[in-house]
Amino acid sequence: MKPISIIIPNYNGARLLRRNLPSVLSAAKSYPGGTRVIVVDDGSTDDSVQILSSEFPEVTPVVHETNKGFAEAIFTGVISADTELLFLLNSDVELHPNCLELLEPYFDEDSTFSATPLMLDDDGSINRHSWNLRSFQRGYLKLVDWDLDEAKKQRQRRKLFTLYSSGGCMLVSRSKFLELEGFHPIFKPFYGEDFDLGIRAWYRGWQSYFEPNATLVHQSHGSIKDSVKRAMVKKTRRRNRYLLEWIHTPLSRLLVSTIPHSIVQLLGELVMLDTVNVSGFFKAVPRIPQALRARMRIRSNQQLSLDTILEKTLGSYHPAEKTQ
Numbered sequence: 001m002k003p004i005s006i007i008i009p010n011y012n013g014a015r016l017l018r019r020n021l022p023s024v025l026s027a028a029k030s031y032p033g034g035t036r037v038i039v040v041d042d043g044s045t046d047d048s049v050q051i052l053s054s055e056f057p058e059v060t061p062v063v064h065e066t067n068k069g070f071a072e073a074i075f076t077g078v079i080s081a082d083t084e085l086l087f088l089l090n091s092d093v094e095l096h097p098n099c100l101e102l103l104e105p106y107f108d109e110d111s112t113f114s115a116t117p118l119m120l121d122d123d124g125s126i127n128r129h130s131w132n133l134r135s136f137q138r139g140y141l142k143l144v145d146w147d148l149d150e151a152k153k154q155r156q157r158r159k160l161f162t163l164y165s166s167g168g169c170m171l172v173s174r175s176k177f178l179e180l181e182g183f184h185p186i187f188k189p190f191y192g193e194d195f196d197l198g199i200r201a202w203y204r205g206w207q208s209y210f211e212p213n214a215t216l217v218h219q220s221h222g223s224i225k226d227s228v229k230r231a232m233v234k235k236t237r238r239r240n241r242y243l244l245e246w247i248h249t250p251l252s253r254l255l256v257s258t259i260p261h262s263i264v265q266l267l268g269e270l271v272m273l274d275t276v277n278v279s280g281f282f283k284a285v286p287r288i289p290q291a292l293r294a295r296m297r298i299r300s301n302q303q304l305s306l307d308t309i310l311e312k313t314l315g316s317y318h319p320a321e322k323t324q
Contacts, residue, residue: 001033001104004171006087007077009070011042014051016091016219021056027095033104036060039091040077043067070190071183074167078177086177090168094217102214103171106159113206114172114198116165117214118148127218131210132163132198133314139257140245146317151212160316162210163309164198169216176206186247186290191233192240199248202309203302210316231276238280239287246284246291247298250306 006028010017017039028035037059041049043066052061062080064073074088085107087100099117106115119127126148133144154160165172167183180200183193198208242262249258262281269277 001031001101002085002107003034003036003083004031004085004087004100004104005077005081005083005174006035006037006089007074007081008037008039008089008091009042009073009077010039010044010048010091011067011073012044012046012048013091014044014046014048017048017051018055020091020094020219021059023094023096024089025056025058027097027099030097031100031104033100035100036081036083038062038077038080040064040073040080042069042073069188070167071185071188071193075182078174078182081174084174085171086174087171088167088169090218092219093169094219096215096217099214099216100171102211106209106211107171107173109207111205111207112173112209113176113201114165114170114208116162116170116208116210117216118210118212119166119169119218120215122217122219129166131160131212132165132195133317134163135310135314136253136257139249139253139259139261141249144314144317148212151210151317154317155212158316160210160212161313162198162208162316163202163313164195165208165210167194167197168218170194173206176201176204180204184294186243186287186294187240189236191237192244195244196247199306199309200298203298203304205303234276235280235283238277239283242281242284243287243291246288247295248306 006024008024024037028037039052039059040062041052041064043064049061049063052059062076064076078086085104089095103115103117106112116130119130121127128143131146131151133146134141135144151160180197184196187193187196201208245254245258266278266281
């Protein structure tokens, strides 16, 4: 099996490192291909760096003197790694022992960009964002419901495509990640960058997969939720939803469906005095020129249309039954 570098971004996550690094190191030790665990500390003001040094000497620390953000922390880890396979992992994740071993075989195919496991919430429930099947509904790319038992049944017959792998638990090709120049800075500081990256990989013909038999636990309280106000998180999510739509939605659908539905939604939110979501829209507007540049750059070397990609990913499941 191929060696893997596990890259964990950290910002003021001393508590999470103490809680979850033991499971990561245990899984790394049990993986037969060899591993290196890299923690990129992104300007923490708690005792994260000291904990890494004193309690986890087998971990390779890389330290930012100031906080640069999630995308930059990941990119620093990618540059610091010396393996083709990288496992990007959030600090709020408990890794199960055979997770890496089940994901690595997908990279026997040169066209593989990423593979992602089943995410369980800390109460044992299934995180529905484990498998990102999407379809256009009222102009938006909505998550399609899926059933785990059916997913495992389908996996016995074939590999399961996903539109994108979660940025908090993806095994990814380093060379392809660098060719795409990593997560796009337009989504800074967080949320939506993995969605965009996965679609950009598909445009190149590079495939992403979901492996329902590989598992990990994603905890409900992570570093972003712990350190950023809830309203700010909500505004950023909404802002980045608009940016994703403006970058990736086919032009005819964008003009005929997506934008009109967005206008109706905004008018309703104004009536309801939903200042948080409305603020998300106005935070997106100044980034329209950057979104248009990203859109034009993508189209310059695009091999697959978004509609073709959606058809391929939904075809892993039962689109006729599940997407209506």
